[in-house]
Amino acid sequence: MYAALWRILPGPLWLRIAILSAAVIVVAFLLMLFVFPALDLALTTREVTVTK
Amino acid sequence: MTSQRRRSSEQLLTRVIGIAGELLITFGVIVLFFLAWQLWINNAVVANEQKTLTKELQESWATPTDSAAPTPSASQDFGIPPAFAGAGDGNKFATLYIPRLGQNSGRVVANSVDLPLVLNHGFYGHYPESQWPGQPGNFALAIHRTNWGSPFGDANKLQIGDKLFVETKDGYYTYAFRNYEYVLPTSVNVILPVPGGNRAPGDQSLMTITTCNPLLGDAERLIVYSVLESWRPRSAGPPAEIAAEVNGKAS
Numbered sequence: 001m002y003a004a005l006w007r008i009l010p011g012p013l014w015l016r017i018a019i020l021s022a023a024v025i026v027v028a029f030l031l032m033l034f035v036f037p038a039l040d041l042a043l044t045t046r047e048v049t050v051t052k
Numbered sequence: 053m054t055s056q057r058r059r060s061s062e063q064l065l066t067r068v069i070g071i072a073g074e075l076l077i078t079f080g081v082i083v084l085f086f087l088a089w090q091l092w093i094n095n096a097v098v099a100n101e102q103k104t105l106t107k108e109l110q111e112s113w114a115t116p117t118d119s120a121a122p123t124p125s126a127s128q129d130f131g132i133p134p135a136f137a138g139a140g141d142g143n144k145f146a147t148l149y150i151p152r153l154g155q156n157s158g159r160v161v162a163n164s165v166d167l168p169l170v171l172n173h174g175f176y177g178h179y180p181e182s183q184w185p186g187q188p189g190n191f192a193l194a195i196h197r198t199n200w201g202s203p204f205g206d207a208n209k210l211q212i213g214d215k216l217f218v219e220t221k222d223g224y225y226t227y228a229f230r231n232y233e234y235v236l237p238t239s240v241n242v243i244l245p246v247p248g249g250n251r252a253p254g255d256q257s258l259m260t261i262t263t264c265n266p267l268l269g270d271a272e273r274l275i276v277y278s279v280l281e282s283w284r285p286r287s288a289g290p291p292a293e294i295a296a297e298v299n300g301k302a303s
Contacts, residue, residue: 049237052240
């Protein structure tokens with residue numbers, strides 16, 4: 001999977017590394033901004049209030 | 053012919069297993085990243101947001117002060133604390149500082165205990181059915197113990213008499229820590245005007261903060277009780293204990 005991704009990336013080595021780094025950063029931000037908050041709410045509801 | 057077909061099917065199997073393995077590794081890395089986000093990254097982000105919100109709220113309260121007027125001394129008594137007028141549902145109306153919990157303990161108080169909307173953004177949530185600062189009765193709040201930018205991890209290390217400061221648009225209410233209680237999540241009597249019973253509060257003003265216990269769990273609630281001691285109007289400036297943080301000089 002990742003080997004195939006590496007093969008289809010264009011350009012010389014430095015460009016491929018740059019594209020991959022940018023992609024990793026974008027994915028990390030998408031995860032932190034949208035996926036993780038939703039996951040957090042679904043998985044770890046830690047109640048702190050007193051309720052009947 | 054048959055051996056060739058076997059070889060190609062073996063190659064296919066190898067590729068499928070390879071892709072499955074890479075997906076699993078990717079999933080594992082994302083799970084670790086999620087844990088890091090929960091424990092550190094989100095904490096820092098929310099704490100920073102709270103710092104900004106505290107500042108914004110303060111700027112919205114700022115009134116032009118007469119610089120020629122004599123600055124009241126730190127120990128001046130300003131009499132009986134006036135009751136806070138109240139706030140609408142979900143509104144941000146105060147900031148609570150607890151110096152014992154560190155230099156950046158200030159968190160905004162919002163009038164709601166909604167988990168996703170208020171508490172998960174690092175706010176103290178005010179139980180809307182409870183009283184207001186300065187009113188006879190119980191000013192009851194909730195906050196996360198850990199994560200979500202909470203400064204409350206060390207909440208069980210308060211010492212009797214430790215000061216808790218509630219800043220509103222009117223001024224600073226000073227509460228003194230009185231005691232802890234460890235209760236079940238259903239013990240709603242801790243947020244009654246007089247915790248524990250159906251009695252009239254008289255002129256006593258309490259602040260109750262509920263949080264989860266044990267650390268990283270929510271099987272019980274840790275209750276932090278404090279008693280209203282004194283009051284300073286906004287024009288008199290912040291109490292010395294929190295002046296650095298209020299004036300934005302805390303690191």
